[in-house]
Amino acid sequence: MKAAVAPGSLPSVPWGRTRHLAVPVALAAGLGAPADAVAVPVGVDLARPDGDALRLVGDRGDSAAYTVAPAGDVNGDGVGDLVLGAPYADYNRRRDSGSVYVVYGRRPFDGVDLHFLETRGGGFRIDGIAAGERFGTAVAGGRDLDGDGFGDIVVGAPNATFLGRREAGVAYVVYGGPRNGAVDLANAPLDAYDVIGGRSPQDHTGRSAALTADATGDAVPDVLLGAPDADSRVPGATTANTRTGSAYLVTGQRARRGVPVDLAAAPGDVRQLDGSVTSERVGASVADAGDVNGDGTGDLLLGAPTADRNDRVDSGSAYVVFGRDERSVLSLSLLTPSLGYRVDGASTGARLGQAVAGLGDMNGDRRADAILGSPGAAVGTRRSAGRATVVYGQTARLRLDARALGTAGFSILGAAAGDAAGAAVAGAGDANADGLADVVVGAYDADNNCRGGSGSAYVVYGKFGRAPVYLSRLQPARGYRVDGARPGDRLGWSVGNATGFAGPGPVVIAGSYSVNAPRPFAGAAYALRRGVRKTASRRYATRLPLRVLRRPGGRARDYEGFLSIPVEATAGPIRDVYAAVYTFGGRRIGSTSVPRLAGRRQLDLRLRERLRGGGYTVVVSGQPDPARYCGRKSRELVLRFR
Incomplete structure (x- = not known):
């Protein structure tokens, strides 16, 4: 997998030191008119x-x-x-x-x-x-x-x-x-x-x-x-x-x-x-x-x-x-x-x-x-x-x-x-x-x-x-x-x-x-x-009904070998959640899994190496609650750090 971001867009973070990283917002897929929805002309x-x-x-x-x-x-x-x-x-x-x-x-x-x-x-x-x-x-x-x-x-x-x-x-x-x-x-x-x-x-x-x-x-x-x-x-x-x-x-x-x-x-x-x-x-x-x-x-x-x-x-x-x-x-x-x-x-x-x-x-x-x-x-x-x-x-x-x-x-x-x-x-x-x-x-x-x-x-x-x-x-x-x-x-x-x-x-x-x-x-x-x-x-909606929190603490952080992302499930519980972080070249350097995610929670991805300068992508996948969210497939949320 390759992230669609430019190399060198993520500031260098010393290993084991705290550094706040801004995460793009508006990647939520709610039940109304989600921000990540796409409009496609329907002929019939x-x-x-x-x-x-x-x-x-x-x-x-x-x-x-x-x-x-x-x-x-x-x-x-x-x-x-x-x-x-x-x-x-x-x-x-x-x-x-x-x-x-x-x-x-x-x-x-x-x-x-x-x-x-x-x-x-x-x-x-x-x-x-x-x-x-x-x-x-x-x-x-x-x-x-x-x-x-x-x-x-x-x-x-x-x-x-x-x-x-x-x-x-x-x-x-x-x-x-x-x-x-x-x-x-x-x-x-x-x-x-x-x-x-x-x-x-x-x-x-x-x-x-x-x-x-x-x-x-x-x-x-x-x-x-x-x-x-x-x-x-x-x-x-x-x-x-x-x-x-x-x-x-x-x-x-x-x-x-x-x-x-x-x-x-x-x-x-x-x-x-x-x-x-x-x-x-x-x-x-x-x-x-x-x-x-x-x-x-x-x-x-x-x-x-x-x-x-x-x-x-x-x-x-x-x-x-x-x-x-x-x-x-x-x-x-x-x-x-x-x-x-x-x-x-x-x-x-x-x-x-x-x-x-x-x-x-x-x-x-x-x-x-x-x-x-x-x-x-x-x-x-x-x-x-x-x-x-x-x-x-x-x-x-x-x-x-x-x-x-x-x-x-x-x-x-x-x-x-x-x-x-x-x-x-x-x-x-x-x-x-x-x-x-x-x-x-x-x-x-x-x-x-x-x-x-x-x-x-x-x-x-x-x-x-x-x-x-x-x-x-x-x-x-x-x-x-x-x-x-x-x-x-x-x-x-x-x-x-x-x-x-x-x-x-x-x-x-x-x-x-x-x-x-x-x-x-x-x-x-x-x-x-x-x-x-x-x-x-x-x-x-084409993405997972999950959003990154903007309030204090709503930033991704690299701390003692973890990349932590506070999120909120916006359309009921999400099953089989899996999150992974990839380098610009598509190499996976960290991941975590959660059997069930409901409400607000912090995803802590254990890193195998320290974050260096360059773009990173986090992909979160999971199965939304079918009773509250249309569609039956596992869906994804993509976060890009610039």
């Missing part, structure tokens, strides 16, 4: 939605909107459709067989109860074949694979058994066309869908899926699948490596309709991309990157969120692999600048690559850009606030470090500790009509509006340059925030863009897989039309 509060927010709610136990994606025009009516994954649905008496809902584009823009989807002509449901396969864990659409003019979709069932290979995983290609009523794949005609089966037991093929516009130069869309628990088997990779993960680009779907694909048979129309580091889990996320390097062929994005890079455990990585007309096996350890490049997470536990997405051109340089989610990243002292890294299209580098992107991109930084911003990311189209691509970032664990775990999604507008975007102080010119309706909804678990779903222009989709109303664990998705409503900014 889903507890009070307006006519531009459409709700699509699932059936009992579905966890609908666990995944969301544009479906293209599945029924041929000229309006874009939407596909929602519900991997825990139990239709046909098959527990956790899973389902997906295809929802037809809405004109007018009215709500949908997925329980009545087919009977009201709003779309149809597709049910998984076997119990426990979790059909709908991944969904992708927006392309016409077989050339019949209807949008097709790909659905992942990562726990499915294929040819006796337990949990090898399966991806189903379901072809579009007019339909009436639910489709049970266990009884569907064989020409209604195709199967792509995993290579080995427990590969979990289909954990992620995408459709690419053209990654081989043949002007035909391709299928991209992730198998994050596959073991490497590529020459040049260590065969003992486990859970390195793999991704598969399956081409030629138009000519092969009706013929299943067995990835273990090394078919000639599959490009295989294998991880090479134990447990990096390549393929945990995949996406169509667009044309990143400007060669006219689409490129690929692969996430590996548990990779250990640069001595940072679980920092994560993402790979940009350039498209080419090639059907071969490639170990990503052999990546060269002509084949692609790698982006590494900024810190231990960041999990960069948990989510990845192509954006289009966000900075106006005519190359496709990418966004990479790091939900575990810390932002300053805010642990797991999360971040999303935007990487501009390029060809010049083999490796990038999200900690020091330079001119290669910029970061979007989470607002509060534990928000997990970046757990889901997607392009948002051009939401503000300025000609630049925008992004949507999910923060499913945010606690805004005193609703613990309600979640939020942020739409961030495209921009030039490398300056970071702070979600804690997002301004209307830079984007807006969407807040979940109820505690525990987890809005932002999934996000997407369904352009054309409500007529011309982009529609942002945000999923809340744990919505419990009107049915337990039904899940819901919200479709939001372009434009920001004129909703007043809301204020919410």
Whole structure:
């Protein structure tokens, strides 16, 4: 941790001598309008939605909107459709067989109860074949694979058994066309869908899926699948490596309709991309990157969120692999600048690559850009606030470090500790009509509006340059925030863009897989039309409800090896209080812990060395009384000595 103060700003104190140090005041977070509150523009509060927010709610136990994606025009009516994954649905008496809902584009823009989807002509449901396969864990659409003019979709069932290979995983290609009523794949005609089966037991093929516009130069869309628990088997990779993960680009779907694909048979129309580091889990996320390097062929994005890079455990990585007309096996350890490049997470536990997405051109340089989610990243002292890294299209580098992107991109930084911003990311189209691509970032664990775990999604507008975007102080010119309706909804678990779903222009989709109303664990998705409503900014506390006393004795003091700070809990008792003092360079030199702090008290931090000239930072963390203080996470107070 590094304190944001200038060196030499703290006067020298002889060891064992008393010296009073002034502490900045106004770091209290009370219950009214706390001094440390931040004002963030709210485009939509889903507890009070307006006519531009459409709700699509699932059936009992579905966890609908666990995944969301544009479906293209599945029924041929000229309006874009939407596909929602519900991997825990139990239709046909098959527990956790899973389902997906295809929802037809809405004109007018009215709500949908997925329980009545087919009977009201709003779309149809597709049910998984076997119990426990979790059909709908991944969904992708927006392309016409077989050339019949209807949008097709790909659905992942990562726990499915294929040819006796337990949990090898399966991806189903379901072809579009007019339909009436639910489709049970266990009884569907064989020409209604195709199967792509995993290579080995427990590969979990289909954990992620995408459709690419053209990654081989043949002007035909391709299928991209992730198998994050596959073991490497590529020459040049260590065969003992486990859970390195793999991704598969399956081409030629138009000519092969009706013929299943067995990835273990090394078919000639599959490009295989294998991880090479134990447990990096390549393929945990995949996406169509667009044309990143400007060669006219689409490129690929692969996430590996548990990779250990640069001595940072679980920092994560993402790979940009350039498209080419090639059907071969490639170990990503052999990546060269002509084949692609790698982006590494900024810190231990960041999990960069948990989510990845192509954006289009966000900075106006005519190359496709990418966004990479790091939900575990810390932002300053805010642990797991999360971040999303935007990487501009390029060809010049083999490796990038999200900690020091330079001119290669910029970061979007989470607002509060534990928000997990970046757990889901997607392009948002051009939401503000300025000609630049925008992004949507999910923060499913945010606690805004005193609703613990309600979640939020942020739409961030495209921009030039490398300056970071702070979600804690997002301004209307830079984007807006969407807040979940109820505690525990987890809005932002999934996000997407369904352009054309409500007529011309982009529609942002945000999923809340744990919505419990009107049915337990039904899940819901919200479709939001372009434009920001004129909703007043809301204020919410982001720091610990603790203040430093100003009265006599209200100064920090170094005395006989202790740094003493008199404080007062302003919103009821605080549990599990921990305070630590850090040097300007981020080295901890003293600490203390208190099981429970109520009212006024002095925090005595035992020092391991004497205070010297320079800036010091004290970080106090703890859990406020949930009965009196909104939010459920441990919060922090930061004191800087100048």
